[in-house]
Amino acid sequence: MVVIGGGVIGSSAAYFLKSRGASNVVVIEPDPTYSKAATPVATGGCRRLFSLPENIAMSEFSIEFYKNFAQTMMTPGYHADVQWKEGGYLFVVGAQHADALEKNFNTQRANGVAVELLDRAAIANRYPWMKTDDLAVACLSPHDGWLDPNTALQGFRKKAQSLGAQYVTDRVVGLTLSGSQVTGVQLGGGGTLSADYVVNAAGCWSGAVSKLVAMDLPVNPMRRFEHFVEIEEDLPPMPLLKDPERLVVRPEGNGYSVGLVNSDEPRGFNFDVDHTWFERVVWPALAARIPAFESLKLRREWSGLYDECDFDGNMILGNWPGRLDNFFVACGFSGHGLMHAPAVGRALSELIVDKRFETIDLSRLGYQRVLDGKPCPEVGII
Numbered sequence: 061m062v063v064i065g066g067g068v069i070g071s072s073a074a075y076f077l078k079s080r081g082a083s084n085v086v087v088i089e090p091d092p093t094y095s096k097a098a099t100p101v102a103t104g105g106c107r108r109l110f111s112l113p114e115n116i117a118m119s120e121f122s123i124e125f126y127k128n129f130a131q132t133m134m135t136p137g138y139h140a141d142v143q144w145k146e147g148g149y150l151f152v153v154g155a156q157h158a159d160a161l162e163k164n165f166n167t168q169r170a171n172g173v174a175v176e177l178l179d180r181a182a183i184a185n186r187y188p189w190m191k192t193d194d195l196a197v198a199c200l201s202p203h204d205g206w207l208d209p210n211t212a213l214q215g216f217r218k219k220a221q222s223l224g225a226q227y228v229t230d231r232v233v234g235l236t237l238s239g240s241q242v243t244g245v246q247l248g249g250g251g252t253l254s255a256d257y258v259v260n261a262a263g264c265w266s267g268a269v270s271k272l273v274a275m276d277l278p279v280n281p282m283r284r285f286e287h288f289v290e291i292e293e294d295l296p297p298m299p300l301l302k303d304p305e306r307l308v309v310r311p312e313g314n315g316y317s318v319g320l321v322n323s324d325e326p327r328g329f330n331f332d333v334d335h336t337w338f339e340r341v342v343w344p345a346l347a348a349r350i351p352a353f354e355s356l357k358l359r360r361e362w363s364g365l366y367d368e369c370d371f372d373g374n375m376i377l378g379n380w381p382g383r384l385d386n387f388f389v390a391c392g393f394s395g396h397g398l399m400h401a402p403a404v405g406r407a408l409s410e411l412i413v414d415k416r417f418e419t420i421d422l423s424r425l426g427y428q429r430v431l432d433g434k435p436c437p438e439v440g441i442i
């Protein structure tokens with residue numbers, strides 16, 4: 061079987077397929093340095109704070125998986141220590157979004173997540189360094205956290221290879237179709253490979269890959285910036301904080317990793333860094349929320365692309381029912397692909413080895429909803 065794209069999703073799929081006995085797994089990845097891939101530039105956040113039970117269940121499995129990652133991914137000569145930091149996740153909202161946050165809190169509780177709801181006084185009491193005037197309520201998921209994305213990718217890749225998966229440095233440029241089966245892939249280097257199953261895990265490029273078999277995916281590249289800053293003041297340990305401005309901040313080494321998602325960002329393969337974005341947008345939001353950031357040093361900033369699902373912001377996982385039986389897409393992660401990669405890799409192995417979902421039923425996140433025009437979005441998640 062052929063996996064197109066060797067990022068964290070393709071490599072997780074390769075690992076789970078091999079560990080479940082698949083005999084011949086070939087991963088096609090044009091760039092072993094992953095210079096344009098999303099995985100190495102991710103913030104690393106892993107949270108259970110979702111509204112869809114499927115997303116909560118995927119996070120539950122994946123976070124536990126990542127906590128044991130070094131052990132599970134053990135290979136001679138590589139220690140895949142993803143440096144899991146269980147700092148917690150904190151969503152804070154104003155009155156306008158309080159009902160939605162509380163509703164999601166109830167869903168998360170009902171799905172076994174150890175979440176805590178804090179009112180404004182409790183937020184101010186627990187996080188005295190945060191401005192809370194405009195806040196109504198917060199949801200804390202204390203056992204969520206963050207990790208090193210590149211080690212997650214390398215860990216999956218090296219373990220998959222040690223189990224026999226083959227990585228080929230090339231690009232898929234064509235797919236061979238026979239009826240409802242994709243029977244092979246054509247490579248940019250001129251070669252061809254036959255395949256009994258094909259997985260499209262090409263991230264932002266998955267739309268172009270699926271187009272080769274006339275499958276339209278509502279998935280587009282969306283640029284996002286990440287900034288690393290240092291401050292002079294010593295703040296107590298803080299969770300990963302998300303606020304109503306879509307500001308994200310978490311500790312990183314001796315500083316902080318900060319981002320602010322712009323959903324209106326024009327779609328496309330634009331990797332340029334807008335060096336005014338931090339000063340114009342991110343810094344004011346950051347200093348307004350945490351005054352200790354009024355004075356800071358911006359040490360580094362970079363860009364990366366979300367594979368944004370413009371249909372409903374959720375992943376698209378599975379085949380094209382009734383049209384393409386053995387071609388499975390796994391894309392549209394919209395900023396959540398790293399945290400869900402273990403669950404997605406396992407799910408793909410189930411679809412291929414067991415012919416159906418065995419653990420978490422992810423049918424609602426399949427391509428059929430796109431064909432039916434029935435979005436399955438997260439609700440009230442900032």
Ligand SMILES: Cc1cc2nc3c(=O)[nH]c(=O)nc-3n(C[C@H](O)[C@H](O)[C@H](O)COP(=O)(O)OP(=O)(O)OC[C@H]3O[C@@H](n4cnc5c(N)ncnc54)[C@H](O)[C@@H]3O)c2cc1C
Pocket residue numbers: 064065066067068069070088089090091094096097098099100101102103104105106230231232233261262263264265269284285286363364365366367390391393394395396397398399400
């Ligand atoms: C700034 C930023 C912050 C983020 N923060 C988080 C976070 O905190 N938590 C989280 O869970 N997620 C986060 N994400 C999202 C996460 O990084 C992605 O969802 C995830 O990495 C997707 O993995 P992937 O393997 O699908 O894609 P990628 O890592 O992009 O890999 C896709 C691979 O496909 C290859 N490819 C492309 N075309 C072809 C072809 N024709 N043939 C063969 N191979 C091909 C590419 O070379 C690439 O290596 C963030 C993303 C960004 C940009």
